[in-house]
Amino acid sequence: MPVPWDSYSPTRRTFLSLLGGSALATTAVSSVAAQSGSSELRVGVGSVPENLNPFTRLTPAKRSILQAVYEPGIVFDDEYEPTPWLFDWTITYGGNFPKVELTPRSGITWSDGEPFTATDISFSYQYLSEYQTLLYGGIDPQLILEVSESDESVVLNLSSSVGSWLETGLRTTMLPAHVWDGNERPRSETIQAPVGTGAYTVEEFSPGSEILLTRRSNREFGDWSPQTPVQQIRFVEQSMTPDTVVESLSNRSVHATAHGGLNWETAPPNNEAISSSSVPSGTVGQLLFNLDRTPFDDRLLRECLIRTFDARTYLAELGPDSTRGQLAVPEDFSPYRSNELTPDDDTRYRAYTHEVDDVVNKARSVLKTPHPDYNYSFRAPLSTSIDSRYDHMLHVDDQPFHIAHKTATSSQAGALKIVLPQEDVTPVTESMFNDWVSLLIEIGIPTELQIIPYSDVIRRVFQERDFDIANVRFTHDSELSSFATIYSTIDTGSSMSLNAMGYNNANAELREALGTRDRVARQQNIEDALLQIYEDIPVYPYHHEQRFNVTSTQFENWTATRQGVTTHKNWVGVTPNPNAQVTTETATPNEESQTTTEPPTATQTETTEVADTGGSSLSFELPNGTGRLGAVGAAVVTAAAAGGWYFSRRGDDEMSQFEEPESSYSPRSNRGDSTDGTASNTESTATEDVPAETDDEEATADQTDGSNDTESEPAATDTTGDADGADESEGDDTTESATNVGSATGAMLFSNISELTDRSYRTTRGYLEEYSCAPTADTTRTLRLFTTTEDADESHTEQLNGAIRHWRALSSHRCVPTLVTDGSEPRPWFAIQPPNGSALSELDALEPDAAVELIEGVSDAVRQAGLYNARHHALSPDAVFYDEDGEPAVIDWGLRPLLDQDVTPYTAPEQLDAGLGETGRPTDIWALGGLAYRALTGEAPFDADSDDELETAILEGETPVPSDVDQSLEAFDDTIRRALTRDLEMRYSSPHHFALDLKGAL
Known part of the structure; x- marks a missing residue:
């Protein structure tokens, strides 16, 4: 660990050498196609879902199952061209904004036999505008002005011309109107046999134990789509620890595991049954700077900081085959490449041979250069023996950094705080970031590394913007999925914004990209934007993180890239070993294939068969040998974006099909499973506490398929290898959730x-x-x-x-x-x-630190409510509880209209006089100020003998402050005064900022 910045004494030293190490696991997808007569593919998962409701929380296993049942309207081919799947489309541009006409493709039926019609399309768009599902691309209701339906088609009138809407809005999950119409509480349903248009249906359902999918006989795709030969897929629950995964694959208790990825350091040794190989990834990593904080709004300081971060060595250590950080965006995940994106070595302060002293001296020299925005200085050079750490520290406009460093509300922010997701930490990453912290301290910038859970990163970075620098990874699959949300302040009509930085320097280029219908022009706009972004904000690709895939030994000449952006079922990224000799068949429709043996080339489309010694075969279609996307004719590709498929060896001489394993997993008791192996009929109507629109973790930590622009969301991977969660249950969806x-x-x-x-x-x-x-x-x-x-x-x-x-x-x-x-x-x-504990109304004045802790918790609950467009508007000491452990609780959410109370000492002025402004978030800020006053002083902020007098005091009286009761509380006066101001524009804008200032007054 680095020396804490506030006890640091400058010394001359060299950097610690980086150790070789691990990186985060990624998607690894392979395909198995058995010969005719193949029966059942057994897939081990960490947690078999107990509810197949698409509107409730999606685990990787649940997503895999549902994506075999439900389908999107369109898919993308291996060149990322949109392809009709359930409907054809026509876009016309009469008037200001486009109209999209959707026509259902003929011959498609739902799994219950009902035809797929225009009514289903119309219903899906209207229903999903109100009730989002995160299964495929989401619907932004603000973009759809009107949905009209005829006998044969549906017309969507859009509210704006968004160039990428084709990639997002048409990739929407289609739902059967005859099943969901009239259901106003979709998240409360417990579903065991979902009805979809997909190739599979649920035949057996043992909640929490096993789920069997069977291929539909009445699902006709036509000649334009590859078929899926595996007849049945059985998902069985098992432990997903590395040892168990290896054992289950070796003894063939399962044929595959849907796994979130295993740490490289835990890779099992190769043997005759299993082969481990490193695989690449397609994820962009970046250091997000909070540009609303001083002095990070200064490009010079950002540039100086990033050039001291050794991204080049970072990539080299994490992936020996990486591009060493030279590309802003990896070639296998974006079409936007340019030689201009390759920085010259001389533009970096650090290279492999640079000593720390060189970096420190150069950084300090650059910062001391006269600059129009800030005056940077150091009161003492490095070589001077000094007493005060502040003399060595970077000064900004003559103030030490930790004092000059301010939040958006001008509160002191102290040391520079680097936020690192706990799930991303490996020995290499932790060592590297600790080295960076030590280097920044030596330069003179007080710095702290905060390693916190990914869910807290999402909350702090993307919701509260309580950070200085955050290391975040994104998977970017569609043209504008990342750029329009992460790197701009453009209002795209999206209900979710990922711009935690406040960055807007590429707005012009991105606005053009959003508006153009010309795809070539859009790509150029985005490349121009990328050049600007790369110059302003550090972006570096995790192009070849050192992850690994476990396969059978017969796969040892193959590695798998991330799952493709095309369709959930038919396209995956498959990269052959360039040195491997493979059997190729030139695909010629209606003719017998000509078989040759040659290495894959960049121009051929090959179907490669690897013979199983037992007679089964493995079939791939490769568009080329460059790692682009390829077609796979197997159900196996229903693997979730967050999980890979690992295959065991099936090489016994007597095996000609998938063998029924010698030992299998018995259904767990008390889960409503049937003894005869059929689907359970256990009913459950458990309530769902997943957010109606955006769940903190689900919209960002599981953010590979979220609303509006799913692939732009931050992607987290469990480095323990148990992304499904061996002990994870879907408590939101099941009767057993009540216990949870x-x-x-x-x-x-x-x-x-x-x-x-x-x-x-x-x-x-x-x-x-x-x-x-x-x-x-x-x-x-x-x-x-x-x-x-x-x-x-x-x-x-x-x-x-x-x-x-x-x-x-x-x-x-x-x-x-x-x-x-x-x-x-x-x-x-x-x-x-x-709630535990006592109501605040029953307590006397609390100690200041206890009062602040209480109000912090209440403020955070109010902030969380805002994410659901919910307000409390009835906060009072009777609605706030405080237990002996200092944990607060807030009740009476949404009940104010029923309470029939006109005025309390915590009622905001705008609730009494509409002429003062509309009620909203500031209304709860007022109540929080009153509660803080009550917690600190033990008294109500306003007191009167009647409701009329109380109303007058709130509307016209002097603003109360804690020092009126206790002079020792004077430090809180300004914060309470601002919260209780009648001027809505002067009142705090968010509960978070109010709580920060309240804490700062301690």
Whole structure:
């Protein structure tokens, strides 16, 4: 670990040499096609999903299964050209914006026999505009003005001309209207036999244990699509530790494993059954700078920092076959290459032979050069023996860096903080970043390395923008998927923005790319943008990270690249070993193939067969030998983007088909599985706490298939090799999920509140009744149940249903008691886990650090609610709880319209006088300020004898500050005063910034 910046004394030293090491695992996809008569392919997965609802959380295994059942409207061929799959399309440009006409292809049916029609297309676009699924490309509802349907086609009227919409909007999941129409709560459904147009259906379903897919006999693709020969695929649950994976492949208990990737250091030794080989990846890595922070808005400083980061050695160590960082974008993942993107060695401060002292001296020399934006200086040279670390430190406009370093709200940010995802850490990466931190400290820039879980990176970087530098990886598969969101501030109409940097220097080029319909022109626009981005923001490719793929020994001449961008089922990246001799067949329609033996060339399309000693065969179609995408005629390519397929050897002489393994996995008990091997009929209507639009982790950590621009999302890989998660359950989707959220029985899903026993009335507030209840008679664990009063009208019912939706979405937050179950009979109701501890209204003044910790948690819950377009607007000490461990909890989400209370000491002025502005996020900021005042002082911010007097005090009275009660709390006055200002524009813009300033006052 580097010496902490605040205890650093400058010394002359050399860099530690980097150790060879591991990198992150990636997708590795292979194909198996058995000869006629092949029966069943067994695939081991870390966690067999318990619910096949496409609207709930997608694990790699679940995505693999669903992508064999559901299909997108279009796919892409090996040249990344859009290809009709379920419908043909025509785009016309009459008027200001385009119209897209979609015509269903003939002969396609749903798996239940119903025809695929224009009604299904129209329904899918309208339904998915409201209820997103992350299975394929998402729909941006703001881009679709109108959907009109005729007997034979559907017309989409778009609101803007987005050049890349073809690549995203038409790659949308098609849903059967006759199944989903009328379902207003799709996330609450438990589905075991989904109906789709895909090549497979679910024949057997044992939740959490096994799932069997069977090839449809009535699915006709036509001559334009390769067929899928594997008749059945059985997904079985098993441990995904490296040792277990190797053992299961070796003893043939499974034929393949859908695995998230194994660390190179854990690669098993080669033997007669298994061959391990390094495989490339197609991921772009970059250091994101927060340009809203001072002084990172200065390009000179950014350039200086990145040139001290040894990206070249980084790539060389992580992948011996890498391009050594010379390309801004890897050739196997983007068509945008240019010689201009290859920097000259002299432009870097560091090369392999450079000493640290050279780097330090050059960096300090560059920073001391006169600059129009900031005056950089050092009060003492490196060679001077000094007492104060501040004299050695970089000064910005005559202030030490840690003081001059400011957040967007002008708060001091202290040392430079580099955020590194915990999942990305290997011995090499940690050593390299620690070396970088030490180097920056020696230059005079106080720096800290913060290694945190990827979910926290997503929260801090992309939601709160609480970072200075973050190391993030992106998989970029479509033309504008990354650039339009990560590198611009252009409003694309997207409901999600990944521009954590505030960077906008390539906006002009990207705006042209977004608007043009000419693909060649668009590529040139993007290349121009890339040149600008590469000059301003450090971008370096992880072109050949040292990952590995486990295959049978008969695959040892093959390596697999990442899954292709074309179709989920028929196109994968397959790269032959250039030194391997392969059997090729020149593909000639309706003629017998001419077989030769020769190395693959860059111009041929080959079908390569590798004979299995048992008589089975493996079939690939390779468009060329350069690592581009290739067609594979096997169901195996339903592998998820986050998982690879590893194959065991099947070489026994007596084997001519897939052999039934000698030992198999028995269905686990208590999972509703059938003893006869058929699908279970166990019913479950578990509530779903996945966000309605964007889940923090699902929209970014599993962000290879997200809404709007799925491939632009950050991609994380579990370096332990268990991306599926051996112990991971889909708690959101199943009856057993109740146990995961704290239920005593795990069986708390009811349709009528009369089914709850031991109900006891607690209170009535407005149109809301509250009860204490136990889920069953044999448990003492009580819940808090809320329902409308008998005199509530339809509007109150709608308000409670809205509150249920918001509360369910927020239940994953640590400060929000979990919504355990809900129902509609005899009137809407829901039950939550009771919060621990005491209500803030029952407590005296807290110690300042405890008060700040409490409000931090409440503020974060309010921030999280904003991601779902939810507001609380009824925050009060009665709705905030605080336990003995210092953990806060917030209740009453969305219930304000039912509480029938006009004014409290925490009511915002705009809630009393509409002329002051609209209610919204600032309304909750006001309440947070009042709660902070109450937590610090033990008193309400406003006090009066009547509602009228209280309203007058809020609208016209003097703003209260903590020092009015206790002079020792004066440091909090400015923060509380800003939160309680009546001027909406002067009030804090976000709960996060309010909490930061509150903490800074300690």
